[in-house]
Amino acid sequence: MLTSTRIWTRRLPCLVALSIATLFAGFGIAVADSFRDDLHGGQGYFMIGWSALDLQRLNDALAPSGYPHFSEDFLSLGGGGHAVLGWLVIGGQGHAYISQEHDAALTGGNYRTSVSAGSGFIDLGFVLWSREDFLLTPLVGLGGGGLTLDIRELSSPTFSDVLTQPGRRSTLNTGGFLVDLGFSLNWIVNRGHGPHHGGPSIGLRAGWVLSPIDGHWQLHEQDVAGGPELGIDGPYVRFMIGGGGIHD
Numbered sequence: 001m002l003t004s005t006r007i008w009t010r011r012l013p014c015l016v017a018l019s020i021a022t023l024f025a026g027f028g029i030a031v032a033d034s035f036r037d038d039l040h041g042g043q044g045y046f047m048i049g050w051s052a053l054d055l056q057r058l059n060d061a062l063a064p065s066g067y068p069h070f071s072e073d074f075l076s077l078g079g080g081g082h083a084v085l086g087w088l089v090i091g092g093q094g095h096a097y098i099s100q101e102h103d104a105a106l107t108g109g110n111y112r113t114s115v116s117a118g119s120g121f122i123d124l125g126f127v128l129w130s131r132e133d134f135l136l137t138p139l140v141g142l143g144g145g146g147l148t149l150d151i152r153e154l155s156s157p158t159f160s161d162v163l164t165q166p167g168r169r170s171t172l173n174t175g176g177f178l179v180d181l182g183f184s185l186n187w188i189v190n191r192g193h194g195p196h197h198g199g200p201s202i203g204l205r206a207g208w209v210l211s212p213i214d215g216h217w218q219l220h221e222q223d224v225a226g227g228p229e230l231g232i233d234g235p236y237v238r239f240m241i242g243g244g245g246i247h248d
Helices: 002-032 056-065 159-164
Strands: 040-052 073-085 088-098 102-106 109-126 129-131 134-153 169-188 196-210 234-247
Touching: 040 088, 040 196, 073 109, 073 234, 088 134, 109 169, 169 234
Parallel strands: none
Antiparallel strands: 040 073, 040 234, 073 088, 088 109, 102 109, 109 134, 129 134, 134 169, 169 196, 196 234
16 A cells, blocks of 8 residues: 555656646647747757656665666757647657666676666647747657666676576666657748748757656566666756748
8 A cells, every 4th residue: 555655646746747738738729829820841850968867766776786876867869850830839759868887896797787768759739939030839748768777797708608607688678658848949040031931950948758657677578576666757958950941
């Protein structure tokens, strides 16, 4: 009963935030419909920035076995694109989370550990504000992602060593449903004439990724019991570089 209470205590803020975001998006679309029905176009872009993941439960589970503490700061690399259809914005995005590797000296030998993650979303939003070549767009992304914990032995084995002791590397995975609540500010460097705005674009996207439902740990596609509850939760800030065009 206590475990169940802790799980719902952790998920409740995510569910509340999702409900608020849904209401906010619906209200914004209704308002935007009255003054932004003349924009059409699209953009594609590369994204690089910072993302934070909540790894406290994972670090707590690894510490008793002598594994080093993983930083919660990740380099985020990805890309995406979206289409502007009047007030409506539809698109998608995908990202890889890259972190440092750490060596661990354990009783059974020396190992190298790493944590990585990836995510992908379908975005839905609206044009909240536009002026000349600038667009401000609140977005809600629905998708999923996964996190990988890799543990591999550092020593170089012989062929017979591998045959007698094949378990020299373990790759644990977990993943689940994700919600991305954020906004983007884009600037299209205008190279067109009149109402046509097209050319290179730069921008900023910031927000928070929520994990309402945690996934299960797996080792080489086999379920692993007793792992820490973990999702790809946390804030992010990303710079966008690409190109596109808008027609007023």
